[in-house]
Amino acid sequence: MGLSGIFLETLNVTLPVFAMVFLGLILKRLRWIDQAFVSTASLLVFRGTMPTLIFLSIIRADLEATLDPWLLGFFALATLGSFLFSWGWSRLRVPLAERGVYIQGAFRGNCGIVGLALAAGLYGEAGLSVGGLLLGVVILTYNALSVIALAHHQPEAATDWRSLTGQVVRNPLILAVVAAVPVAALxxxxxxxxxxxxDYFASLTLPLALLCVGATLSLSAAAGPQGRLALDASLVKMVVLPGLCTGAAWMAGFEGRELGVLFVFFASPTAAASFVMVKALGGNATLAANIIALSTLLASVTVTLGVFGLRxxxxx
Incomplete structure (x- = not known):
C-alpha cells in the first residue's frame, strides 16, 4: 500500500473520533444540547455505559495476549516520566502560581474517552481490551499525580487523601476491570x-462521550489572555511527550497493536476531568479550560500525523 492509501486509512480511524467532538461543539452552539444534557450524559457514560464497554471487551479478549504486566508497568513509568518532565519544564517557563495547573494539563490525557475511541478505531475489540486494562493504570496514576502537582503549588488547598483513595477504589472503570479479569480468566x-x-448499552459510550467532550470546549477561552501558557502546555502534551514516550516504547521493544495503543493513549488531548480538579482545589480554572480546548484542537492534526507516521x- 502506498503512502496515500496509508494516509486515507489513517483518516478513516481518526476523523470519525474528532468529527464527533466537533459535532458536540456545533450542537452546543445550536442549542440542541445544553449543560444539563452534558452533565446527565457524562454521568451515564462514567457510571454505566463505559464500565459495561470495558467489561465486555475484556471478557471477550484473549487475556494471554492482552494482559501484559510489562505493558502496564511501562505505561505507569512513562506517565511518571511525563509528570516529572512537565514539572521540570514548568520551572523554566511558568509562573509559580500557575505551575500546578500547567503540569496537570501537560501530562494528563483524555485516555478514557478519546484514547479508547482511537484504540477501538485502530484495532477493534482487541484495542478496547488493551485500552480497558490500561485505564486501570490511568485512573490510579493520573489522579494521584494531579493532586500532588496542584496541592504542592497551592499549599492552601486542602487535600483529603483518604477521600481521594476512596474515589479511586470505587471508580466504576476500575471496578469493571476488576470484575472482568476473573470472568475472562475462567x-x-x-x-x-x-x-x-x-452490547446495545455499551454502544452508547463513545458517541455520547465524544459529544460531551465537544460540548464542553470553549474556543473563546482558548483565545483568552493566558493563551501563551495554554499553547505551551498543549504543545508539550500533544507533540513533545507523545514523541518521547512513543520513542521510548519502541526502544523498549513494543510494536504492532501494543505500540499503537500506547501512542494513542500518550497522544490523547488533556482530560476534561483536569478542569474539575483544578476548580475543586481553587486553581486557575480558566487556564485549565484553555489547555483542554487547545490540546483537543491540536489533537485532530497531531494524532492523525502520528498514526500515519507509525503506519x-x-x-x-
Missing amino acids: DIELPAWLATSG AGGLI
Missing part, C-alpha cells in the same frame, strides 16, 4: 440475551 460465557443487551514506518 472463560465464563454470559447468556446471549444479556450479552446482546450489554508508514511499519511500526503499528
